[in-house]
Amino acid sequence: MDTHFFLIVFSLILSSLFLSSATNSALRGGSYLSVENPNDLLVSPRGDFSAGFYPVGDNAYCFALWFSKPSCNNNCTVVWMANRNFPVNGKRSELLLLETGNLILADAGEATAWSTDTISRYPAELRLHDTGNLVLQNIEGDVLWQSFDSPTDTLLPLQPLTKYTELVSSRSHTNFSSGFYKLIFDDKNLLRLLYEGPEVSSVYWPYPCGEIEHERLATLVRDKKNKANGATPWIEEIIDPTLEGKYDQAKMEALISLALQCVEEDKDARPTMSRVVEMLLHLENDD
Ligand SMILES: *[C@@H]1O[C@H](CO)[C@@H](O)[C@H](O)[C@H]1NC(C)=O
Numbered sequence: 001m002d003t004h005f006f007l008i009v010f011s012l013i014l015s016s017l018f019l020s021s022a023t024n025s026a027l028r029g030g031s032y033l034s035v036e037n038p039n040d041l042l043v044s045p046r047g048d049f050s051a052g053f054y055p056v057g058d059n060a061y062c063f064a065l066w067f068s069k070p071s072c073n074n075n076c077t078v079v080w081m082a083n084r085n086f087p088v089n090g091k092r093s094e095l096l097l098l099e100t101g102n103l104i105l106a107d108a109g110e111a112t113a114w115s116t117d118t119i120s121r122y123p124a125e126l127r128l129h130d131t132g133n134l135v136l137q138n139i140e141g142d143v144l145w146q147s148f149d150s151p152t153d154t155l156l157p158l159q160p161l162t163k164y165t166e167l168v169s170s171r172s173h174t175n176f177s178s179g180f181y182k183l184i185f186d187d188k189n190l191l192r193l194l195y196e197g198p199e200v201s202s203v204y205w206p207y208p209c210g211e212i213e214h215e216r217l218a219t220l221v222r223d224k225k226n227k228a229n230g231a232t233p234w235i236e237e238i239i240d241p242t243l244e245g246k247y248d249q250a251k252m253e254a255l256i257s258l259a260l261q262c263v264e265e266d267k268d269a270r271p272t273m274s275r276v277v278e279m280l281l282h283l284e285n286d287d
C-alpha cells in the first residue's frame with residue numbers, strides 16, 4: 001500500500017519534471033517551432049521569459065520574446081522581436097534551426113522573413129537563458145548569435161548597448177514596427193536620442209550643445225562689455241591669444257559690439273544685413 005502510494009507520488013514528480021522540460025528552454029538543430037501551435041514556446045529555466053510567435057495584427061505574427069511572469073495572454077510586455085517590420089502568416093510559418101546552424105523564420109512555409117545567417121560545423125542549439133538572452137550556440141561553446149546583440153526597443157539588465165547596437169522605439173503601443181525615436185552612440189561615441197522621421201531628423205538629447213555654447217558665449221561677452229568702465233580693455237580675454245595682441249583695439253571692439261547686436265534676443269534690435277555690411281565697410285575704410 002505504502003509502496004504503491006510512493007510510486008504514484010514518485011511518478012507524478014517525474015512526469016511534472018518531464019512536463020516542465022517539455023516546455024523547453026532550448027531548440028535543437030533540425031527542429032522547429034510552429035506558429036500554429038501556441039505551446040511551441042521556449043521558456044527560460046526560471047520561467048521569467050518566453051519566446052514564441054506573438055500576434056501583432058490580423059493573421060500577423062512576430063517571433064518575439066516577452067516577460068511571462070505574471071502570466072499574460074497575448075497582451076504581454078514584449079522585450080525583443082526578430083521580424084518587427086515583416087510579420088509572418090498565422091498558417092504554416094515556422095522558426096527552424098537548420099542542421100547547418102542557421103536559424104530561419106519561414107513565412108507560410110515559403111519566404112524567409114528573418115534569419116541569423118549563421119553557420120556551424122558543430123551541432124548547435126537555441127537556448128533561452130534566465131537573463132532573457134536568446135542564444136544560438138554550438139557544442140564547442142561558440143556563440144553564433146544572440147538576441148542581446150540586436151535589441152529592438154528594450155534593454156534588459158546585463159544587456160549592453162554598444163556602438164554596434166541601437167534602440168529603436170515602436171510605432172505605437174499597439175503597433176510593434178520600427179518607430180522614429182532612436183538611442184545610439186554617434187560617431188563621436190556620445191550617447192544620443194534622435195528623432196528620425198520621414199521628413200526631419202534631429203537630436204533631442206542631450207540638448208544640442210551648439211546652441212547652449214552660443215548662448216553662453218554671447219552672455220559672457222555682453223557681461224564683460226557692460227562691466228567695463230572705459231578705462232579697462234574688456235576685450236583682452238575674448239580675443240584669440242594666438243594673435244598675441246597684434247590687432248587694432250578700437251576696430252576689434254567695434255566688431256565685437258556688432259556681433260553682439262546680431263545675436264540680440266529681440267530680433268527687432270538686430271541690425272539688417274545691409275546695415276551690417278555698411279558698418280563693416282566703414283571699419284575697413286577707416287585705415
Ligand atoms: C504598423 O505601422 C506600419 C507603418 O505605418 C504599417 O505599415 C503597418 O501596417 C502597421 N501594422 C499594424 C499591425 O497595424
Ligand SMILES: *[C@@H]1O[C@H](CO)[C@@H](O)[C@H](O)[C@H]1NC(C)=O
Binds near residue numbers: 075
Ligand atoms: C493589456 O494590458 C494593459 C496593461 O496591463 C491593459 O491596460 C490593456 O487594456 C490590455 N489590453 C487588452 C486588449 O486586454
